[in-house]
Amino acid sequence: xxxxxxxxxxxxxxxxxxxxxxxxxxxxGVAALAIVGAGLLAAGRDGPPGGEHVAKVAITGxxxxxxxxxxxxxxxxxxxxxxxxxxxxxxxxxxxAGSERLYEEIRRLSEKKPVVAVVGTMAAxxxxxxxxxxxxxxxxxxxxxxxxxxxxxxxxxxxxLETVGVKVDTVKSSPLKAAPSPFEPTDEAARAAIAxxxxxxxxxxKDLVKTRRxxxxxxxxxxxxxxxxxxxQGVELKLVDRxxxxxxxxxxxxxxxxxxxxxxxxxxxxxxxxxxxxxxLSAWAIEGLGFxxxxxxxxxxxxxxxxxxxxxxxxxxx
Numbered sequence: 001x002x003x004x005x006x007x008x009x010x011x012x013x014x015x016x017x018x019x020x021x022x023x024x025x026x027x028x029g030v031a032a033l034a035i036v037g038a039g040l041l042a043a044g045r046d047g048p049p050g051g052e053h054v055a056k057v058a059i060t061g062x063x064x065x066x067x068x069x070x071x072x073x074x075x076x077x078x079x080x081x082x083x084x085x086x087x088x089x090x091x092x093x094x095x096x097a098g099s100e101r102l103y104e105e106i107r108r109l110s111e112k113k114p115v116v117a118v119v120g121t122m123a124a125x126x127x128x129x130x131x132x133x134x135x136x137x138x139x140x141x142x143x144x145x146x147x148x149x150x151x152x153x154x155x156x157x158x159x160x161l162e163t164v165g166v167k168v169d170t171v172k173s174s175p176l177k178a179a180p181s182p183f184e185p186t187d188e189a190a191r192a193a194i195a196x197x198x199x200x201x202x203x204x205x206k207d208l209v210k211t212r213r214x215x216x217x218x219x220x221x222x223x224x225x226x227x228x229x230x231x232x233q234g235v236e237l238k239l240v241d242r243x244x245x246x247x248x249x250x251x252x253x254x255x256x257x258x259x260x261x262x263x264x265x266x267x268x269x270x271x272x273x274x275x276x277x278x279x280x281l282s283a284w285a286i287e288g289l290g291f292x293x294x295x296x297x298x299x300x301x302x303x304x305x306x307x308x309x310x311x312x313x314x315x316x317x318x
């Protein structure tokens with residue numbers, strides 16, 4: 001006759017069942033995330049709009065010269081049905097190198113079909129670099145344009161470290177290696193080296209504006225002190241071609257490029273980022289389990305990546 005299981009055996013079996021249930025739930029959750037993520041990725045690949053149209057491309061937020069945006073512009077240029085492109089710009093700028101990449105791609109696009117920059121709230125610094133890549137710049141009267149300049153920022157925490165009693169020792173191959181450093185005072189040689197970088201990029205930016213906007217030296221000097229201007233001021237200073245929005249851009253295309261206003265405008269979108277889809281879905285699920293802080297961290301992940309800008313910046317900090 002078999003003996004009944006002991007209380008300890010019963011407890012062990014119940015614990016094992018709970019563990020199995022937990023791991024089954026985790027496995028199901030991972031599978032669900034993978035399926036939904038794959039769906040998001042597939043949904044993001046809508047393909048180019050069909051039929052003859054004017055392509056609308058949004059250039060918003062911090063400019064990094066990301067490959068997704070550059071590819072989108074190349075695809076518009078290769079399209080047989082997109083007769084022109086409207087760049088819907090709303091950006092304070094970003095990295096100088098990223099803005100240069102974007103500008104060069106816009107110029108290549110302009111060689112294939114007409115391009116109009118339509119400024120929303122702002123096209124400042126690197127955002128303005130993108131705008132001058134177009135054949136025509138249209139801005140609202142109260143849009144902000146300009147901020148023509150370059151900056152290089154770095155923290156210096158020497159006094160803070162002294163206060164808390166921390167000293168950072170460094171061994172380097174030459175005096176200007178890894179200079180400036182947040183852990184030591186910036187000497188004149190390091191400051192001069194950084195100033196030379198800024199001056200070189202600034203000269204490039206000014207020459208770009210001078211050439212693209214047809215300004216003489218006196219007119220250029222008026223707009224290159226780093227300030228922003230309204231759209232109305234921009235027209236007077238030759239930074240903007242005309243006041244208006246998308247309709248004004250379409251009127252220019254009709255008058256100058258023989259593209260009727262009735263030609264439909266269709267949005268071209270970047271491929272959606274699978275990582276973003278998984279982060280968002282994971283945040284939603286984790287928040288439902290009561291982990292609000294972790295969910296908030298996941299939602300900030302993509303935004304934080306965009307703000308980790310290295311190198312010289314062409315960005316307006318209003």
